[in-house]
Amino acid sequence: MNDDTEAPVTPSTVSGAPVTVLGLGLMGQALARAFLAAGHRTTVWNRTPAKAEALAAEGAYRAATVTEALGASPLTVLCLTDYHAVHDLLGTAGPALSGTTLVNLTSGSSDRAREAADRFGGHGARYLDGAIMAVPPVIGTAEAVVLLSGPQPDFATHEPALAALGTLAHLGTDPGLASLYDAAGLTMMWAVLNAWLQGTALLETAGVDATVYAPFAQQMATGVAGWLPGYAEQIARGSFPAEVAALETDARSMDHLIEEAVSAGVNAELPRLFKAMADRAIARGRGGEQYPVLIEEFRKP
Numbered sequence: 001m002n003d004d005t006e007a008p009v010t011p012s013t014v015s016g017a018p019v020t021v022l023g024l025g026l027m028g029q030a031l032a033r034a035f036l037a038a039g040h041r042t043t044v045w046n047r048t049p050a051k052a053e054a055l056a057a058e059g060a061y062r063a064a065t066v067t068e069a070l071g072a073s074p075l076t077v078l079c080l081t082d083y084h085a086v087h088d089l090l091g092t093a094g095p096a097l098s099g100t101t102l103v104n105l106t107s108g109s110s111d112r113a114r115e116a117a118d119r120f121g122g123h124g125a126r127y128l129d130g131a132i133m134a135v136p137p138v139i140g141t142a143e144a145v146v147l148l149s150g151p152q153p154d155f156a157t158h159e160p161a162l163a164a165l166g167t168l169a170h171l172g173t174d175p176g177l178a179s180l181y182d183a184a185g186l187t188m189m190w191a192v193l194n195a196w197l198q199g200t201a202l203l204e205t206a207g208v209d210a211t212v213y214a215p216f217a218q219q220m221a222t223g224v225a226g227w228l229p230g231y232a233e234q235i236a237r238g239s240f241p242a243e244v245a246a247l248e249t250d251a252r253s254m255d256h257l258i259e260e261a262v263s264a265g266v267n268a269e270l271p272r273l274f275k276a277m278a279d280r281a282i283a284r285g286r287g288g289e290q291y292p293v294l295i296e297e298f299r300k301p
């Protein structure tokens, strides 16, 4: 059959490795669809069976039980609300876990990921933990970044199948790493968004529309992002010479931010937080050093 006449993927054209998806919420359905689209024999199971109907019509095999679903494929992808749900679901799976590889894409903390690796490993399962840095509509495209951590050989074995989901990043053998990177990435996302909203609220008081400010904000965020590798080297060396500006100079600018926010009548919590952290570092004698010296404040509980 040449390319012009090739049929769309249907159960009869499925040729990829068998894959099971447990949990068919918004994300789980997107994951299952991506496996189907890539030609994998895809077995699905969901607590509320009706959510499997559309996928079954698209070619997925509906398992009647979790045990059947686990036995259908060497690789099972989990995508549930949280780790309580994962333990509820697999807590009684027992021998059905032996020899299977679980890829848990449920969101949670690094400690929950390590606990799950220990628990399911104790039942003879191989275990990779993961975090999805994407929304369901982009799953199956390169835009969907899927972070994974756990034993490298298990990642290597299942990488070809998992690649159907998007762009994979294996971060290391510690199963908690994917969750930690996820937390770091989300912190970055909310920090940038909150900083942008602060500026937007400030400029609105002078009649500047959010759409006018957005390109300037984007340029600032991109420019600052360019400083990160050099600043990271200072953190790695533990040495923070003020090559560009000293922290005490930055702290004086932070006073201006607070003054602007207060006089404009907008929220001043964010600039006050910046200033409070800088002041603590300055009180410890770090005012003459460069901004990344604040890592010492972030390292504290």
Ligand code: NAP
Residues within 6 Å of the ligand: 023, 024, 025, 026, 027, 028, 046, 047, 048, 051, 079, 080, 081, 082, 084, 085, 086, 088, 089, 105, 106, 107, 108, 132, 133, 134, 135, 136
């Ligand atoms: P969702 O639509 O609320 O689906 C939750 C799924 O968990 C459903 O299949 C639900 O089954 C199942 N579930 C919950 N408790 C269960 C239990 N005790 N036993 C068995 N199944 C149980 O959530 P979602 O959007 O798919 O998100 C799933 C995971 O992906 C979450 O950890 C989320 O943080 C992560 N994630 C989501 C997105 C996103 O944009 N949606 C992005 C990144 C990461 P029922 O259908 O029977 O209720």
